Amino acid sequence: MKFVHNKVVEAYDGNYQLDGYIEFEVMGVLYKTIVECKHYKYPISREIVQKVYDNLRAIGAQKGIVVSTSNFQSGAIAYAKAHGIALIQMAKTEETFYTRSHYNVVLNHPYVPNNGGLPYIGVMIGCGDDGKGVTCAYLSPYSDKLKDFLLNNIDEL
Secondary structure, eight states, X not given: OEEEXXXXXXXXXXXXXEEEEEEEXXXXXXXXXXXXXXXXXXXXXXXXXXXXXXXXXXXTOSEEEEEESSOBOHHHHHHHHHHTEEEEEEXXXXXXXXXXXXXXXXXXXXXXXXOTTOSEEEEEEEOOTTSOSOEEEEESTTOOHHHHHHHSOGGGO
């Protein structure tokens, strides 16, 4: 597996600057994943995720990931689920992580993340099978959630 930061990829319709590019091979098939990083003060909109999906199709990648320091709007979460894009929000370790439910009630998750002494942890954001609510999975060396996303069919997100 290789990860390249700030990669420019040539496609049939021009060049694409990618914040991150992951490439790995499974059973002789080369898989490409693009990574878009955002450091915004406001929630990530659906349009940001749509741009990632457009880039993904243009360069022939199989997966896309958006990493953000802020949260994601509900439209962005629904679009990402429909198009096989992982959403990861960076959170401080040792603090309770809060999300908004489908009914606009702020929920806290009972597990306070610990990432082996590291200051931040990724939280993979998704929505329920019915398209409602918000699901969260902490990413750490003890979690296979991101690996499962990269290796499995997008319908299984």
